[in-house]
Amino acid sequence: MKTTEESYHLSNLKTLEAESIGIIREVAAEFENPVMLYSVGKDSSVMTHLAIKAFYPKKVPFPLLHIDTGYKFPEMYEFRDEYTKKNGLDLRVLRNEEALKRGVNPLSVGTVKCCADLKTKALLDSLKEGGYDAAFGGARRDEEKSRAKERIYSFRDKHGQWNPKNQKPELWNLFNSKIDQGESIRVFPLSNWTELDIWTYIYHENIDIVPLYFAKERPVIEKNGQLIPVYTDEYEDEVKDVMCRFRTLGCHYCTGAVRSEADTLEKIIEEMMVARHSERITRVIDHDQDSSMEQKKREGYF
Amino acid sequence: MSSESLIEQSQNIDLLRFATAGSVDDGKSTLIGRLLYDSKSIFEDQLNTIKTFSRTHRNQEIDYSLVTDGLKSEREQGITIDVAYRFFSTPKRRFIIADTPGHEQYTRNMATGASNASLALILIDARNGVVTQTKRHSFISSLLGIRNFVIAVNKMDLVDYSQEVFENIVNEFNAFADKLADESVYYIPISALEGDNVIERSENMPWYKGSTLLDYLENVNVSGGRNMNDLRFPVQYVNWGGGDDFRGYCGTIASGVVHKGDKIRVLPSGKTSKVSRIVTYDGDLDYAFAPMAVTLCLEDDIDISRGDMIAKADDIPAIAGSFEANIVWMDNTPMEIGKDYLIKHTTSVVKGNFEEVIHEFDPDDISMKSSQSLGLNSIGKAKVELKSPVFADLYSENRATGSFIVIDPHTNQTAAAGMVTKYKQVSPDKGCKSVKVRVISYPADKKEEAMAKYDRLSMHGTHCIYVDDDLLKETLRKGKSVDSDEYSEMIENLCKIVTRSGVSVVVCSDNFKS
Numbered sequence: 001m002k003t004t005e006e007s008y009h010l011s012n013l014k015t016l017e018a019e020s021i022g023i024i025r026e027v028a029a030e031f032e033n034p035v036m037l038y039s040v041g042k043d044s045s046v047m048t049h050l051a052i053k054a055f056y057p058k059k060v061p062f063p064l065l066h067i068d069t070g071y072k073f074p075e076m077y078e079f080r081d082e083y084t085k086k087n088g089l090d091l092r093v094l095r096n097e098e099a100l101k102r103g104v105n106p107l108s109v110g111t112v113k114c115c116a117d118l119k120t121k122a123l124l125d126s127l128k129e130g131g132y133d134a135a136f137g138g139a140r141r142d143e144e145k146s147r148a149k150e151r152i153y154s155f156r157d158k159h160g161q162w163n164p165k166n167q168k169p170e171l172w173n174l175f176n177s178k179i180d181q182g183e184s185i186r187v188f189p190l191s192n193w194t195e196l197d198i199w200t201y202i203y204h205e206n207i208d209i210v211p212l213y214f215a216k217e218r219p220v221i222e223k224n225g226q227l228i229p230v231y232t233d234e235y236e237d238e239v240k241d242v243m244c245r246f247r248t249l250g251c252h253y254c255t256g257a258v259r260s261e262a263d264t265l266e267k268i269i270e271e272m273m274v275a276r277h278s279e280r281i282t283r284v285i286d287h288d289q290d291s292s293m294e295q296k297k298r299e300g301y302f
Numbered sequence: 303m304s305s306e307s308l309i310e311q312s313q314n315i316d317l318l319r320f321a322t323a324g325s326v327d328d329g330k331s332t333l334i335g336r337l338l339y340d341s342k343s344i345f346e347d348q349l350n351t352i353k354t355f356s357r358t359h360r361n362q363e364i365d366y367s368l369v370t371d372g373l374k375s376e377r378e379q380g381i382t383i384d385v386a387y388r389f390f391s392t393p394k395r396r397f398i399i400a401d402t403p404g405h406e407q408y409t410r411n412m413a414t415g416a417s418n419a420s421l422a423l424i425l426i427d428a429r430n431g432v433v434t435q436t437k438r439h440s441f442i443s444s445l446l447g448i449r450n451f452v453i454a455v456n457k458m459d460l461v462d463y464s465q466e467v468f469e470n471i472v473n474e475f476n477a478f479a480d481k482l483a484d485e486s487v488y489y490i491p492i493s494a495l496e497g498d499n500v501i502e503r504s505e506n507m508p509w510y511k512g513s514t515l516l517d518y519l520e521n522v523n524v525s526g527g528r529n530m531n532d533l534r535f536p537v538q539y540v541n542w543g544g545g546d547d548f549r550g551y552c553g554t555i556a557s558g559v560v561h562k563g564d565k566i567r568v569l570p571s572g573k574t575s576k577v578s579r580i581v582t583y584d585g586d587l588d589y590a591f592a593p594m595a596v597t598l599c600l601e602d603d604i605d606i607s608r609g610d611m612i613a614k615a616d617d618i619p620a621i622a623g624s625f626e627a628n629i630v631w632m633d634n635t636p637m638e639i640g641k642d643y644l645i646k647h648t649t650s651v652v653k654g655n656f657e658e659v660i661h662e663f664d665p666d667d668i669s670m671k672s673s674q675s676l677g678l679n680s681i682g683k684a685k686v687e688l689k690s691p692v693f694a695d696l697y698s699e700n701r702a703t704g705s706f707i708v709i710d711p712h713t714n715q716t717a718a719a720g721m722v723t724k725y726k727q728v729s730p731d732k733g734c735k736s737v738k739v740r741v742i743s744y745p746a747d748k749k750e751e752a753m754a755k756y757d758r759l760s761m762h763g764t765h766c767i768y769v770d771d772d773l774l775k776e777t778l779r780k781g782k783s784v785d786s787d788e789y790s791e792m793i794e795n796l797c798k799i800v801t802r803s804g805v806s807v808v809v810c811s812d813n814f815k816s
């Protein structure tokens with residue numbers, strides 16, 4: 001909207017947007033070899049959208065990296081390839097092929113081991129291989145209690161590990177990018193966004209997201225109170241069709257759906273405004289133990 | 303209401319960022335947990351995890367501090383180690399809360415949380431009153447430019463909700479606050495544990511007639527922070543290449559407003575140009591303001607790189623070669639005088655060293671004592687000598703261009719935070735060749751304006767002198783006329799001599815011709 005009077009008020013979303021763009025540009029300017037982790041989910045859609053905005057009219061000057069477990073939803077692979085191509089993004093995909101050959105999956109080795117091999121190890125190996133000194137992640141502080149503790153520039157030692165008890169101070173928007181050979185920084189440009197901000201922004205900016213976020217009748221099994229989608233014939237449980245959608249997207253084995261009628265962005269946002277559970281409740285992997293996210297983060301997970 | 307207008311509404315309420323502060327165990331985390339719980343801002347699954355942990359490890363129904371103490375070691379030790387960020391909103395306002403640790407050992411994490419806050423929520427244990435950490439945190443908050451303080455006198459349940467206890471603490475803190483900058487201080491007696499005066503008005507303290515905490519936070523008018531007068535655009539990233547001839551300067555507007563067509567000056571070159579475009583992904587803008595992130599294009603092709611500063615042609619920051627600054631030292635290794643550190647200021651990183659500590663503050667009474675160096679968690683004023691100049695303003699006038707961090711080049715630690723209180727311009731030809739030494743003339747009847755101009759220039763570090771007819775009559779022209787050609791020539795020559803030495807002149811006389 002245009003007014004003749006100048007107004008110096010910036011809406012909440014525009015303020016968040018400016019902060020994130022500032023962070024993304026700062027990293028591009030200060031690091032030699034940054035990379036943006038791309039997980040195909042809604043936060044990744046928003047983060048890449050912000051990167052595109054940051055460098056408009058030029059191309060995003062760093063590659064995207066998708067750590068693929070091989071067990072993502074087919075809809076995600078399809079979306080990933082289309083979205084990155086459409087936006088001229090340089091996508092690199094990496095998997096822990098060795099573990100996949102061994103037949104690692106959550107049913108065979110359990111979720112903890114599966115994540116350690118297919119996510120954390122794959123991530124650390126590919127960051128090392130690529131020689132990346134900074135890696136953007138789309139994590140938000142409102143997601144989970146240990147993430148609420150994270151800096152925007154989060155320092156990782158030579159082994160990719162996080163030491164939450166000894167983080168560097170981070171004042172104003174002055175970020176310390178000094179690291180030694182082999183060390184790296186994880187950067188979280190969406191730190192101050194809430195889940196509701198993400199959805200409202202997607203709505204305002206018309207950002208493409210994987211259709212799995214919208215409610216539809218889907219075949220699921222019910223396990224420990226979770227609606228697990230059926231993309232494999234390994235389950236023995238009874239399959240039923242349920243109107244549902246996904247609040248977060250991970251591997252089909254470990255991502256639960258929620259019952260929902262929200263098949264438009266407006267309805268999703270309305271649902272968000274009254275949500276009584278966090279989005280991470282649909283992640284089977286987070287419930288393994290009380291500090292499972294922190295533990296994984298210490299070991300190098302995002 | 304339609305969902306569309308609901309969405310709009312949720313975006314248009316304003317944001318308040320506040321940080322908790324105060325000594326360990328005064329109840330900061332409990333209070334934030336309580337605030338989130340009572341305002342129904344905790345998701346049920348998170349609440350269940352907290353309740354389970356409380357029952358098994360704390361022998362109580364719910365320990366509210368677990369809401370923000372999210373690290374394993376924090377839960378094991380029952381303390382806050384690092385700042386936690388929590389988000390919540392009411393129909394009136396959105397909040398970002400930084401719940402900070404109280405231990406002296408973790409002061410740097412408290413400063414981290416407070417640096418982006420515009421209000422400090424300071425907790426005091428009613429049984430202990432004002433203690434050193436209360437003062438240290440208040441002082442740091444004040445140095446960081448926070449002007450709104452809420453003093454929550456907590457654990458009133460343990461002092462029989464006594465008005466006398468509350469009032470004694472109010473007096474005690476007031477006496478201390480007098481030594482800080484001009485703050486607005488609001489006092490609330492609460493019990494974080496029982497919820498008195500957090501969201502619900504306390505029945506146990508009918509003598510208290512003020513606002514409850516949430517009510518106050520929702521309605522307080524926070525002042526300060528944003529400078530909308532002086533355009534400062536630190537160049538962050540130069541966007542060019544890729545085969546076309548687009549060349550734009552990306553950055554976040556640190557302060558002020560920029561319009562398409564504005565005449566700007568680039569530092570350190572001092573070259574001027576005009577803003578030809580303000581580029582964003584959503585289309586070109588006619589104007590943009592702090593804190594927007596935009597890309598500026600200029601009419602002229604001048605050499606600009608990251609770390610340069612774009613400002614209005616006639617309103618530039620100081621080209622500072624050294625400054626005095628308030629320093630919060632945050633590294634285990636104490637400050638070493640003379641050692642080369644890295645100074646990160648806006649988008650530039652330069653080498654610099656500490657010449658001396660002017661004084662160290664005693665947080666107990668803000669008294670100054672002499673000191674050779676600053677150690678972990680100490681606060682003082684020091685002289686910083688820079689190897690290359692930075693483009694700075696005073697922190698009190700401009701947070702973004704008045705702040706810097708100090709990095710130890712050997713350990714890469716963020717060793718200190720600094721706030722500029724005074725600077726020295728480098729000689730014009732060293733720092734900025736084309737910021738011309740000027741003669742600024744005013745008619746004789748505009749003496750007040752001329753003197754104000756002189757004050758402003760010198761305050762901003764420009765070397766200059768002031769002359770007017772009266773002054774000359776008293777000195778160089780003693781007993782002679784002041785309206786002859788000879789007199790005009792004399793002023794002109796005076797200006798020539800002075801400007802040749804790199805000093806500007808403010809002249810207030812009707813007899814000055816050029």
Ligand SMILES: Nc1nc2c(ncn2[C@@H]2O[C@H](COP(=O)(O)OP(=O)(O)O)[C@@H](O)[C@H]2O)c(=O)[nH]1
Binds near residue numbers: 382
């Ligand atoms: N009786 C009483 N105890 C409180 C109150 N607020 C906090 N506490 C207790 O004080 C201790 C320290 O609280 P915590 O929130 O961790 O303090 P912090 O270090 O300032 O974050 C805990 O045992 C709390 O249960 C209060 O209003 N009344």
Ligand SMILES: [Mg+2]
Binds near residue numbers: 381382
């Ligand atoms: Mg605490």
